[in-house]
Amino acid sequence: MKKIIHKPYLLFGILISIFIGGCYSELSNLELGKLQWSPELGVPLIDSEFTLTEILEANSSDIEVSPDPESDVLVIRISDDSLFSQYATDYFALSDQTLNVPPIILTQEEINEFNANGQVTISREAMIDYPNQGDLDRIIIDQGTVQTQVTENFPANVNLTLQMEDPNNTPILNYNNFFNYDGFNPISTDQSTDQFNGLEFTFNADPVLRQVLAIFDITLEKVNGQNLIFGANSIDLNIGVEDLEFEALYGDLSSQDISTEENTIQTDAFSQSEILSELDYYFENPQFRLNFTNSMGIPIRFDVNNFTTYKDGTASNEPINSSIELAAATVGSTTTSGNNFDNIFKSIINNVPDSVSLQVDGLIDPDNTPNNFVTKDSYFQAGYEVNLPLEFSLGGFEINETVSLDGIDPQELQYALFKFTSENSLPIDIDFKADLLTQDSTVVMNLFDGKFLAGGTEEAPEAISDLIRLEDDPETSNNELDDLVNVKRVGIRATISTTNNGSEVVSITSGASVKFNLAVQAKYNVNF
Amino acid sequence: MRVTMKKINYITLIIFIIWNTSSAVAQSDMIGYGLNKTLPQANNLNPAMLPDYKFSLGLPGLSGFHINTGQNFTNLELLTSVDENGNINTGDIFNKMRRNNRVTSNNTINLFHLGIRGLTSYTAFSVNTKTFARVSLPKELFAFALYGNASDQLDNGLLDLSRGSVKTMAYTEIGISHGREILAGKMTAGIRLKYIIGHAYGDMNSIDASLKTYGNDDFRGDSIEMNVNQFDIRTAGVAGGLINESDDIRGSALSNGGFGLDLGATYEFSKKIRFFASLNDLGFINWNEQHTNRQTIPSFQFNFSGADVVELINGEDLSVLNEFDSVVSDLEIDTTLNESFSTSLTAKLYAGASYQLSRRQTASAILYSEFYRGALIPAFTAMYNFQGGTFFNFAFSATMMNGRVNNFGTGITLNLIPFQVVLATNDLLSIVNPMKGRAVDFRFGINHTFGNVNKGKSRAKKNSKNTIDTIDLGID
Known part of the structure; x- marks a missing residue:
C-alpha cells in the first residue's frame, strides 16, 4: 500500500525538480552588461563681492589701504x-686709560718696627684722578676691565691687598697676593685682570667726584733674619682700564x-x-x-x-x-x-x-x-x-601664466558649462583669455576669450554674464573633446586696464566693488 | 594607513547591518502555518496549533533555519537587461524603483526544539536566534547618484532625501509553550512565554533631508541648499559596545533581557470548518545601559553659492566639499551613553479559517498583519494543503498584497524515518522565476519526530468500539 502511495509523491518530486531546474537554466547564461551612467553635476565655485582694499590687503601684509577722508579716494x-x-x-667710544698710582715705600718707623719685631703691617689710602678724555663733563662707564701689574723688591715675604672704588663707592678692583721671598732674589711680580661695571666720574664739579680711592693693606714678614733698609725697597703698581663701554657721555661731544x-x-x-x-x-x-x-x-x-x-x-x-x-x-x-x-x-x-x-x-x-x-x-x-x-591710469598690464593640467580624461566628459556673472563698479576692465595647450604650447582649444570685468562706477556698475560651453561640436565629424587628452597646460592671459584702455586718469573710491560669480555644470560618464 | 580601533568598530557595525540586510513585503511565514500538522516549528507561529507528532526534537545545526531576505525595488531581469549599446539599462532600473525602497532581512536559526504531544495538549521548549534588518532608501537618493544634482529630470532641482531609515536587531528567544484542547475538543488555546536575550541593536530613525540645486533651464548650479532635520542614531548590545569601544563584548551580547508572548487559538466551527488566530511577538527587549549609545545629530542647513575670492587669496580651501565637511565637523553631536532603552518586537497577527476538502486535503484563507513603526502591513493568503499522514505534507499558497496576488509559496515535510525533512519557501516566484525574484525565502531543517497522535486516536477510536483504551506510541 505504501509503495502505491509513494510512487506519485516520487513522480511529483521529479517533476518539480525538472520544473525548477528549467527555471534556473537561464541563470547559467546570465551576463551583466557594462555599467555606465552619466550624472550631471552643478557646483557653484565662486560667489564673492570684494573691494579693492580687501584684495590689496589680502595680497600683502605690508600694504595699508585707507580712504582719503576728504575725497574718499583709496590711498x-x-x-x-x-x-x-x-x-x-x-x-662715540671711551679709550683705554692708565691710573697714576704712586709706589709704596716704607717709612723709617715702619722699617724700625719690622727690623725689631720681624713683621710689620701697613695701611695706606690714595686718591687717584681718573683721566678726562675729551674734556667731558661726566661719564658713566657701563662696563670694562682693569689690568693690574705689581712689582716689589722687598727681601721679605709680602702680603698685599688693594681695593679700588669710584666716587660712588662702586668697586673697581679687589686685589690680593702673597709675594714669597726665597732668600736670594727679592724681586717679585704679579698681574691680574678683573671686570667692573657701572663707574661714574664727574669732571666739572667737586674734584673728589673724578677720583678713584685706592686702599692698601700690606704685611711684611722677615725671612732669614734679614733686615730692611729705608728707601731701598718699594712696591710699584701699574693699573689700566680697558675695553670700556659707556652708559652715557655728557659734555662737548665732537x-x-x-x-x-x-x-x-x-x-x-x-x-x-x-x-x-x-x-x-x-x-x-x-x-x-x-x-x-x-x-x-x-x-x-x-x-x-x-x-x-x-x-x-x-x-x-x-x-x-x-x-x-x-x-x-x-x-x-x-x-x-x-x-x-x-x-x-x-x-x-x-x-x-x-x-x-x-x-x-x-x-x-x-x-x-x-x-x-x-x-x-x-x-x-x-x-x-x-x-x-588711487588716482591713476593703467594700461598694458598683462599677466601671462600657465597652469599644469595633467589628468583630464575627456572621453568621460560629455560637456562642461561654465557660467560667470560680474558686476563691477571699479573703473577697471579685465580681459581674460584661457587656452588649453599641449606640452609644446600648441593651442588645442580656446576656453575663453573676452571681457571678464567691464569698468563701471559706483552709481552705474557694469554687468557681464556669460556661459562658456565645452563640448563636442555636433557639426563636425570629430569629437573635439577627444583632443583634450593632449592638454597638458592652461595658458592664461589677463589684461588689466583702467577704463578707456588706460587713456584717462580714474579714481578708485572706497565703496567701489566687484561682484563675481562662477559656477560649473558638467555631465560625464561613470564606468564600471 | 593606520586603522584605529574606532574604525574597526564602525566597520564591524556596518558589516553587521549589511549582513542582516538583503523583502520588503511583510515577512509572514504562511507556509509554516500550512504545514502546521507536521512541522514542529509551526507551533512557533501559533501555540494553539497541536502537531500530529507525539514527540519531536530539533538539535542545534540540524533543526534548521529560515532565511528571508530581499528587496522591493529591482530584480535580476532588470539588472541584466541591456540597451542597444550593451550597457545596463540604469534608466529602467531607476524608473521601476519605488518611492521608498526597502531592503529587509529576517533570519531565524532554530537552535533547539523539544515538543511533547499529550492526548489533548502540546508542550514545547524552543531556542531560536533571530536577526532582523531593514534599510529604507528614498528613490531620490538613487536619483542623485544616477542623474546628479543638475539633471533636468529633477523636479525644480529638488532631491527629497527624506524617509531613509535603518533598523537592525539580533536576539535569541528561549520559549516555552503550552497548547491544549478545550470546550470538549472544539477549541484549542495556546500561549508561549519567551525570555529574550538581546544581542545587538541599531537604528536610525527616519532622516528628513533635502538637497536643492538652484538654477534655470539654461544652467543648473548657481547655488546649493541642503536641509537636514535632527535625527538619532541608537545602538545597543554588541553594536553599542563596539561604538563605545567597550572591552566587555561578551557582556554586551548577553546582558540585555526582555520578554515576549505569543497567543493562539483555534476553533472547530464544524467538522469541516475551523477558525484560527495567533498574535505573536508581543514583547520588548530592555537594552542594558552599559552598552548603549545614542547620538543626536542636530538639524543643520548648508548653503553654498561659491567661495569668497578674498578668502581664497588668503589661502583658504573653499570647495563645496570642504565647506560641507567643515559644516559637518562643526556639528555639535550630542552623545548619550549609559541610557537604557527598550525596543518592542515586531508584533504579527495571523487570523484565518480552513475548510476540510477531503480527508487529506484542506483549503485555508489566512490574513496576516505586521505592526511596523506604527503602520499595519496586511497580506491575504489562500492556501491548499495535502497531508498524507505524517509521512508527507504539502502546502501551496498564494498571497495578495496591495490588491494583487504577487507571491506564491510552497513547502513539504517528508518523514524519512527517523528524520523529518522540511523544505519550504514563502516566495515561490523568486525560486521558479529567479529573473524576476525580489527575495530569497527558504526554510530547511531536519527534525526528529516520533509517534502519530492521529494514528493513536484512530486506533483508540477503533479500539473504543472494541472497548480497548490504548494508544500506540510506536515510531511511525
Whole structure:
C-alpha cells in the first residue's frame, strides 16, 4: 500500500525538480552588461563681492589701504620706519686709560718696627684722578676691565691687598697676593685682570667726584733674619682700564660725519616680474616722505643727496640736495623731522623703475654745540612713507601664466558649462583669455576669450554674464573633446586696464566693488 | 594607513547591518502555518496549533533555519537587461524603483526544539536566534547618484532625501509553550512565554533631508541648499559596545533581557470548518545601559553659492566639499551613553479559517498583519494543503498584497524515518522565476519526530468500539 502511495509523491518530486531546474537554466547564461551612467553635476565655485582694499590687503601684509577722508579716494600706504638706523655707540667710544698710582715705600718707623719685631703691617689710602678724555663733563662707564701689574723688591715675604672704588663707592678692583721671598732674589711680580661695571666720574664739579680711592693693606714678614733698609725697597703698581663701554657721555661731544650706504626703497609693487609684461601706468598724485628720528642729546643734519633709479640694468641719478635738521633730544625722548619729495618721486615712479635707492649723508653736531649727551641706547634713524592715492591710469598690464593640467580624461566628459556673472563698479576692465595647450604650447582649444570685468562706477556698475560651453561640436565629424587628452597646460592671459584702455586718469573710491560669480555644470560618464 | 580601533568598530557595525540586510513585503511565514500538522516549528507561529507528532526534537545545526531576505525595488531581469549599446539599462532600473525602497532581512536559526504531544495538549521548549534588518532608501537618493544634482529630470532641482531609515536587531528567544484542547475538543488555546536575550541593536530613525540645486533651464548650479532635520542614531548590545569601544563584548551580547508572548487559538466551527488566530511577538527587549549609545545629530542647513575670492587669496580651501565637511565637523553631536532603552518586537497577527476538502486535503484563507513603526502591513493568503499522514505534507499558497496576488509559496515535510525533512519557501516566484525574484525565502531543517497522535486516536477510536483504551506510541 505504501509503495502505491509513494510512487506519485516520487513522480511529483521529479517533476518539480525538472520544473525548477528549467527555471534556473537561464541563470547559467546570465551576463551583466557594462555599467555606465552619466550624472550631471552643478557646483557653484565662486560667489564673492570684494573691494579693492580687501584684495590689496589680502595680497600683502605690508600694504595699508585707507580712504582719503576728504575725497574718499583709496590711498595705498607703503612705509618702512627703518630705512637705515645707527646707534651712538657707532660714533662715540671711551679709550683705554692708565691710573697714576704712586709706589709704596716704607717709612723709617715702619722699617724700625719690622727690623725689631720681624713683621710689620701697613695701611695706606690714595686718591687717584681718573683721566678726562675729551674734556667731558661726566661719564658713566657701563662696563670694562682693569689690568693690574705689581712689582716689589722687598727681601721679605709680602702680603698685599688693594681695593679700588669710584666716587660712588662702586668697586673697581679687589686685589690680593702673597709675594714669597726665597732668600736670594727679592724681586717679585704679579698681574691680574678683573671686570667692573657701572663707574661714574664727574669732571666739572667737586674734584673728589673724578677720583678713584685706592686702599692698601700690606704685611711684611722677615725671612732669614734679614733686615730692611729705608728707601731701598718699594712696591710699584701699574693699573689700566680697558675695553670700556659707556652708559652715557655728557659734555662737548665732537662732531661726527654720517655716511650711509645707498638705501633701496621697496618698489616691488611697481617693478616687473616674470608673469607681467610691460606696465604702463601713471599716478596722478604720489607722495614720498622721508622721516628722521633722533634720540641723542646732540643735533644732527641729514643731507638727502639723490635718488638713484634702476631700470633695465641702467642707473640714473635724480638729485635732491636737501638738508633736514634734527634737534637734540632730551633724555628719554626723541626728536623727529622730515620732508616730502613728491614731485621728484612722481617723476621717478611714473617712469616704472625696477628699483629705487636713496643716498643720504649727515653730520652729528654740525654747529659744534657745547652741551651734548649720548647714551649707549641713543640712535638716529631714517624711514620713508609712500602714499599712492588711487588716482591713476593703467594700461598694458598683462599677466601671462600657465597652469599644469595633467589628468583630464575627456572621453568621460560629455560637456562642461561654465557660467560667470560680474558686476563691477571699479573703473577697471579685465580681459581674460584661457587656452588649453599641449606640452609644446600648441593651442588645442580656446576656453575663453573676452571681457571678464567691464569698468563701471559706483552709481552705474557694469554687468557681464556669460556661459562658456565645452563640448563636442555636433557639426563636425570629430569629437573635439577627444583632443583634450593632449592638454597638458592652461595658458592664461589677463589684461588689466583702467577704463578707456588706460587713456584717462580714474579714481578708485572706497565703496567701489566687484561682484563675481562662477559656477560649473558638467555631465560625464561613470564606468564600471 | 593606520586603522584605529574606532574604525574597526564602525566597520564591524556596518558589516553587521549589511549582513542582516538583503523583502520588503511583510515577512509572514504562511507556509509554516500550512504545514502546521507536521512541522514542529509551526507551533512557533501559533501555540494553539497541536502537531500530529507525539514527540519531536530539533538539535542545534540540524533543526534548521529560515532565511528571508530581499528587496522591493529591482530584480535580476532588470539588472541584466541591456540597451542597444550593451550597457545596463540604469534608466529602467531607476524608473521601476519605488518611492521608498526597502531592503529587509529576517533570519531565524532554530537552535533547539523539544515538543511533547499529550492526548489533548502540546508542550514545547524552543531556542531560536533571530536577526532582523531593514534599510529604507528614498528613490531620490538613487536619483542623485544616477542623474546628479543638475539633471533636468529633477523636479525644480529638488532631491527629497527624506524617509531613509535603518533598523537592525539580533536576539535569541528561549520559549516555552503550552497548547491544549478545550470546550470538549472544539477549541484549542495556546500561549508561549519567551525570555529574550538581546544581542545587538541599531537604528536610525527616519532622516528628513533635502538637497536643492538652484538654477534655470539654461544652467543648473548657481547655488546649493541642503536641509537636514535632527535625527538619532541608537545602538545597543554588541553594536553599542563596539561604538563605545567597550572591552566587555561578551557582556554586551548577553546582558540585555526582555520578554515576549505569543497567543493562539483555534476553533472547530464544524467538522469541516475551523477558525484560527495567533498574535505573536508581543514583547520588548530592555537594552542594558552599559552598552548603549545614542547620538543626536542636530538639524543643520548648508548653503553654498561659491567661495569668497578674498578668502581664497588668503589661502583658504573653499570647495563645496570642504565647506560641507567643515559644516559637518562643526556639528555639535550630542552623545548619550549609559541610557537604557527598550525596543518592542515586531508584533504579527495571523487570523484565518480552513475548510476540510477531503480527508487529506484542506483549503485555508489566512490574513496576516505586521505592526511596523506604527503602520499595519496586511497580506491575504489562500492556501491548499495535502497531508498524507505524517509521512508527507504539502502546502501551496498564494498571497495578495496591495490588491494583487504577487507571491506564491510552497513547502513539504517528508518523514524519512527517523528524520523529518522540511523544505519550504514563502516566495515561490523568486525560486521558479529567479529573473524576476525580489527575495530569497527558504526554510530547511531536519527534525526528529516520533509517534502519530492521529494514528493513536484512530486506533483508540477503533479500539473504543472494541472497548480497548490504548494508544500506540510506536515510531511511525
